[in-house]
Amino acid sequence: MPDSDLEALNRRALRKLLVTVKANGQTLGLLVAICDDRNLQASIIGEYEAELKSQGITPFQARLDFKRPSLRATLEALVAQEPVLQTGEPAVVTVLNAEALLGVRLSEEKSEQEKFFFSLQWTREALLRFEFPVVLWVPDAVATRIGQRAPDFWSWRGGVFEFVARPKVVTEAGHPMPRVREVDTTDSPGQLSIADLQRQIEGLEEASPESSLLITSYNSLGEAYEREYARGEALALYEKALALARANNNLEGQVRSLINLGNALEYSGRSQQAIEYYEQSLKIAREIGDRKGEASSLHGLGNAYFLLGQYQRAVEFYQQWLEIAGETDDRKSEADSLSRLGNAYDSLGQPQRAIEFHQQSLETAREIGNRQGEANSLGNLGNAYDSLGQPQRAIEFHQQQLEIVRKIGDRQGQANSLGNLGNAYDSLGQPQRAIEFHQQSLTIKRKIGDRQDEANSLGNLGNAYYSLGQYQRAIEFHQQSLAITQEIGDRRGEAITHFNKGNVLARIDQKWKARSSYEAAKTLFKSLELQELVEQCDQAIRNLGQMI
Known part of the structure; x- marks a missing residue:
């Protein structure tokens, strides 16, 4: 800057x-x-x-x-x-x-x-x-x-x-660079461990069982468990926090607890249930004038409807989130909400409109010096150009994203940009090159312990090997992805993996196994109320037709 x-x-x-x-x-x-x-x-x-x-x-x-x-x-x-x-x-x-x-x-x-x-x-x-x-x-x-x-x-x-x-200034002797401020993201060195939080809670429960600090502590411990993918424990703690907040008529505590419950359910693939909690948090936040809580609730509602495939509803909530960001002069949230709007329009089949929002997000991120946000916007632009049928342009943006995340030491961002490059090369008809990038992405994700993204990389590798015509390898990677999604409770990811595995099985004439995979995917999509994907499963089963 x-x-x-x-x-x-x-x-x-x-x-x-x-x-x-x-x-x-x-x-x-x-x-x-x-x-x-x-x-x-x-x-x-x-x-x-x-x-x-x-x-x-x-x-x-x-x-x-x-x-x-x-x-x-x-x-x-x-x-x-x-x-x-x-x-x-x-x-x-x-x-x-x-x-x-x-x-x-x-x-x-x-x-x-x-x-x-x-x-x-x-x-x-x-x-x-x-x-x-x-x-x-x-x-x-x-x-x-x-x-x-x-x-x-x-x-x-x-x-x-x-x-x-x-x-x-960067010198030959070293590579100092400005810090990127991301207060709301995970920073392991600055967080209490699960054991420390448990001791803190035990002390509070003994000394002051009605203390409002317990609401915060329950929420913090729940968030710690979620980072370890222990979402069952997290949900139980958020429910305790909510019950105590309601007993104490602590409205701010209720907002945080409801949002956390919504997030945990959303991450577990239960977006419809998450919406109920976000709606409650939104109502309370508006009643008490909690603009940050209102923005977080709208953000959650947008994400939930996005995951449900109701992209137009997602647009409505992301737009309200954007308006609050403008009113409160929160430039970072402004960039984030523009980016989410771009993703929603991309999913609506309007990649050109998506590109306009991602460009605005990119400009805002650069204005405020948010290198992390700049990298995210570049990656989203790449995805939108891939949707537009311009994978070569997509690769250019993903390469820019990769350059930034490497400079700022963002390992998660590196994994994502490498995965995006893999997808773009697959679209370009170069599956072998795609596999190289997906393997690099997978290596990083395993090192940082991100199980959900590890499953995504394995699924992408399965798709790339499918494009390469190596169907048995594709099945092996989908099976590895499936095991992780089942382990961490990612029902949406599990359903997608079942469907992709079904495609490979159908291609090698294992029709009964393919039908079983499609049926498993359909059952999960139906439970998640993803009707459009349920219909895709039905169509895939019909396509098997007389071949069974």
């Missing part, structure tokens, strides 16, 4: 920060400022402190104590020293030194990082007595972990303001 664009983004973030500080006046407002460059951070702080001081708002600074990294303790110590903060006069406090938490040892029983994140969960109510806005400066890595390890506290923040420094 050009320096002029970075400067414009930073000026815009600074203006928003100043407006928010002034709006909070003599009341508590927790604001999070994110920056990885100390020089830029110092410059921004100096600028906003000077302007606020000129308007009668006294600026103060406090530093987190490395040995006792508590936000509440830091503010209490400052208030005790500064009479102005005791009288209620207009003031703002800037809290520094959070970057020191990145260097702590994590091998101890409870590191300073863990103490800090744990204390934040219990700080919310304790901070209410401070009658001034607080600007907490953190590096990107700490911000990400706060969102994951102290979600209640994170949701309570009054604003997040990100300041981006000019990327370092």
